[in-house]
Amino acid sequence: MTQSEIDAWLASNPQDGQNKAFVSKTPNGEASGSYVSKQPTPNQDGSTGTIPGTGYKDHGLNAKAIDVNYVKTVLKYDSSLDPPYIIYTSMPAPRPTL
Numbered sequence: 001m002t003q004s005e006i007d008a009w010l011a012s013n014p015q016d017g018q019n020k021a022f023v024s025k026t027p028n029g030e031a032s033g034s035y036v037s038k039q040p041t042p043n044q045d046g047s048t049g050t051i052p053g054t055g056y057k058d059h060g061l062n063a064k065a066i067d068v069n070y071v072k073t074v075l076k077y078d079s080s081l082d083p084p085y086i087i088y089t090s091m092p093a094p095r096p097t098l
Contacts, residue, residue: 001022001023001024001073002024005022006022006075006085009075010077010084010085014077015077016077016078016079017076017077017078018076018077019074019075019076019077019088020074020075020077021072021073021074022072022073022074022075023070023071023072023073023093023096024070024071024073025069025070026069026070026071029069030069031067031068031069031092032068032069032070032071032092032093033067033068033091033092034065034066034067034068034092035065035066035067035068035092035093035094036054036056036063036064036065036066037054037055037056037094038055038056038057039055039057040054040055040058041054041055041066041094042094042095042097044066044068044069044094044095046095051064051066052064054066066094068092068093068094068095069095070092070093070094070095070096071090071091071092071093072090072091072092072093073087073089073090074087074088074089074090075087075088076088
């Protein structure tokens with residue numbers, strides 16, 4: 001997430017209470033945490049396919065958590081603040097799919 005991405009979102013005139021998610025790579029490629037999802041997790045090297053053993057829907061309690069190198073940050077717009085947003089939440093995230 002860069003300041004220019006935040007500025008572009010603010011320039012789009014969001015409504016109060018509107019959320020915007022940004023996904024960013026961690027500094028130096030370090031792990032941001034572990035991740036498990038309902039669906040199988042896409043390969044984190046950018047290749048097609050998914051990581052075997054991932055996905056709660058297919059593997060239940062045996063679903064494999066993986067270390068991820070991205071962070072998803074959600075901002076919430078509030079025109080009464082300066083700057084006009086709060087960091088609503090931030091969490092480890094997998095590599096974004098294109």
